[in-house]
Amino acid sequence: LILVSTLSVDYVFAAITINPVNPRVPSNSSWFVYNSTDPGTTIEDQVYVFNPTDAPVKAKVYSVDALQINGGGFALKDQYSPQIGVGKWVDLDTEIKLPPQSGETLDFELNVPKNIAPGDYAGGIIAEIVPTDDGGENNVKIVSRIGARIYLNVTGEVVTDFKWNSFEYIKTDRSALKLTFSNGGNTTLTTNVEAELKNMFGATINVYKKNFPDLFPGESTDADIVLSDDDIPFMSILKATAKVNYTQSSIAS
Secondary structure (H helix, E strand, O other), X not given: OEEEOOEEEEEEEOOOEEEEOOOOOHHHOOOXXXXXXXXXXXXXXXEEEEEOOOOOEEEEEEEEEEEEOOOOOEXXXXXXXXXXXXXXXXXXXXXXXXXXXXXXXXXXXXXXXXXXXXXXXXXXXXXXXXXXXXXXXXXXXEEEEEXXXXXXXXXXXXXXXXXXXXXEEEEOOOEEXXXXXXXXXXXXXXXXXXXXXXXXXXXXXXXXXXXXXXXXXXXXXXXXEEOOHHHOOOOOOEEEEEEEEEEEOOOOO
């Protein structure tokens, strides 16, 4: 929720669609994926924005950086946040008009800085419907937007630096094991956790396994594993252990 004076703006998914014209990785045809890119490279590409509705729409199309939300999920910044990575390097910021059941192909460049450090970078291209002003007194304006992800890998030495920062039991409206870990390297990591719960006599009560979303370089995340109430008897003493496995992400494959 973004507040601008007395105007509130709610972001929802747009009715329009946005996709690469020539996806480079067939298994991820809705994403822009650029592997093994040298610093200083200029990539020329195209994005297709389509209006499947029966009404004309006006849309802004622009690039933004990605961000990591709690739990490791992928999200894209809004247009007004500072862009310091992919969102800054992509040369695309325009407004288009789309008649009903029609689309438009837009050219853009991704200019990789010459002095950029090797590793993985993420961002996206947003298509945002420009809301019409109905002239009414409604102070809530709905902004519809949809994005196509961009993953960029810059060549150089791969550095893997995974840190497991904490492990604790938490009890709110549910019982859970909470782990926090961070990625201090330059490559995106895929993580999965295996947690074992034992009683005071050492007998295994349950083993929990969970995969978590990709963890971007320089980011940290919380990883919660919710425990079954049936596994936690009243006034019991339990022991929990966990093992975290991490590997280089296969986003670009």
